[in-house]
Amino acid sequence: MSKTFEKLDSYLEKGKALNAALILFEWDLATLAPEKSDKNTSDFIGIISDQYFSTLINDEVRQLLEKLEQEEEQKELSEIEKAIVKEVRKRYEELESIPQKEYREFSELKARATSVWEKAKNKGDYKAFEPTLEELIQYRKKFIQYRFDEKKHKNPYDVLLGDFEPGFDVEQLDEFFNQIKEELVPFIQEILKKTKDVDKAYNFKEYNLDKQRELSRFLAEYVGFDFEKGVLAESAHPFTTGLHNHDVRITNHYFKDNLESGIFSVIHESGHAVYEMQISDDITMTMVGEGTSLGMHESQSRFFENVIGRSEAFWKPLYHKLQDTFNEQLKDISLEKFLKGCNKPEAGLIRTEADELTYPLHILIRYEIEKMIFNDEVEARDLAEIWNEKYKEYLGVTPKNDAEGILQDIHWAGGDFGYFPSYAIGSAVAAQIYYHLLKVMPFEEYLEQGNLKAIREYLKEHIHKYGMMKNTNEILKDMTGEEFNPAYYIRYLKEKYTKLYE
Incomplete structure (x- = not known):
């Protein structure tokens, strides 16, 4: 040194x-x-x-x-x-x-x-939060003015986007979301017609909260969360944070009448945690000792939650445990019915409860609203109404109240404007990684064997251990041979949902 x-x-x-x-x-x-x-x-x-x-x-x-x-x-x-x-x-x-x-x-x-x-x-009650949100927005606008560089930024919103996903800007994300609108919106409408009669009433029966907590702990450990290095707690909105690779903390939230929420939230947060826990000891206590970007971080959480956690191969060795834990509610529900239920696309209101197929539309709505905010096209007092209008436009549903509308996410309360697009980027990166893993390992067999260690080790070697030593595109290029390519995401969703619902 x-x-x-x-x-x-x-x-x-x-x-x-x-x-x-x-x-x-x-x-x-x-x-x-x-x-x-x-x-x-x-x-x-x-x-x-x-x-x-x-x-x-x-x-x-x-x-x-x-x-x-x-x-x-x-x-x-x-x-x-x-x-x-x-x-x-x-x-x-x-x-x-x-x-x-x-x-x-x-x-x-x-x-x-x-x-x-x-x-x-x-x-x-959005009105109770509106003055605080307005104050947060004004601070962010001031900070953008301080940091705006005409050589680096074409749009004020680019400043915030770069904080979460370096190298991505409004121009690139507009193109990405336009592909989603052109390719996926018609497909989503087609699938929604086919799946409207899929019955998942089992999910909304009453489920004991303590049993859900026990199941969450089991699932977190099953996918790779190390309880000697981590903690699982509860909060209003599930999240992951950590001090270093030997202290990573996740939270979950449980509903007595929504089993899937707790299951897939804990798998999602465990994906974040595995990333942090597998960062190299050489860098964990340094400025580069954390995930390289929010997009790459979300790719790991959504890879575990959706690509792995909502697959048949993942549940084959596990479904009996789920049935044993909640025998009264699930004894007559086959694995096939469970999979069709937990993947069922629905035009819903809540992002964190959204199915994999309609999820990018939830992010599109937030992206468009944030662009409006930081291009001075809207006032804080109008946001709840605009939110509701966009949900009607893209998903055909309208929130009954602000809790299931504009107040559902914690991100803006934390000043995290520019964060939401990372979820869509992460979903696309997860799909790109998935197709790569199909080429280099017996991916489905590993899941059916309950051998997630082999998958985690590969991710550690090619993504996790580097922390911030490489950016998202460098990681993808070195691992898969190409940089970010959203075509894999559209392919993945179309193939998965066509197969699931014929």
Whole structure:
């Protein structure tokens, strides 16, 4: 390690520790913290965020970065150290343009906003959340102005998209979503006609919550979640977070009258967790020691949830356990009926409960609304109505209340605008990975044998262990031979649903 890098690393270690403290506070607020704790706790979060900012954004860090980017210094650095310097430069440029006072205020606002959102959602009252959302939007708009670079960005929304999926912008995503509209919307309408009589009433019977919790723990461990390195808790909205590869935390949410929700949410979050747990020990405590992008992260969660978790091969060795656990409700439900039920496409309202086929339309709606927000085409007071109109346009359904409409997702309360497109990108990447795995391993046989370890090891070797050392396209190119190609996604959905419903 060069002496210059060693000096920089002392700042990075402190920054990592402060960020870990912020993660723990966020975890606690979402899972165990008392209802009235949010105001005072947000003050702590503001103080730590301020310290984090000061630790990374200062003259010495800037000077160290400039020196480390020189050719002579680069020769002394390992590949990991070079990647860290590159990532620090990226984060430095993201933060340095934002006034420190505003960064702290925004951090405090996000901490409070989650609680405001949860209360508003419970009441189905968007008006109660609207002023907070407006404040969050205005901060993001200011930050975009500080960071907008005409050489890098064609659209203000590009700034936010790049935070979650570097290399993707409005132009590319417009093309992607246009393909979805052109190729999938007619196909979805055709399949919906064929599947309207598929009976899945079994899913909405009453299911004991404690038994669901036990099943969730079993399924998480079955797909690869290591409980010596992780925790499973409960929250209003399932999520994954972590401090390093030996401390990864997931949550789930259970409904007594919706069995599938708990099952597929825990498999989804376990996919995220497996990614984080399999990052190399060499980088886990560094700036590159996490998933390379939200799109790649979502590819792993949706690969486990949908490509694996909703397949016949996955359930062949497991379905008897599900029936034994809920014998009264499932004793007369065959595996074939269960698979047709858990994959049944429906024009529904809730993104997290959406089937695999209609899911991209839920993301399309959010993408179009976010574009409108950051191109100054809409006010916060109009968002609930626009949301409802777009659900009517794309899915033919209208929310009865704001809880099943605009308040259903936590993302905006956390200031995470630009996140939603990553779900669609991730679904497409998952399909691309799936077709590759069919070529290089007996994928279906592994699932029927319950041998998910072989699949996880392959993903670790080609994706997980690298953390942020490679970006999404580099990973795909090295593994499959080509960069991001959404054609696989459309092929996957058409083949799967044509086969399922003849």
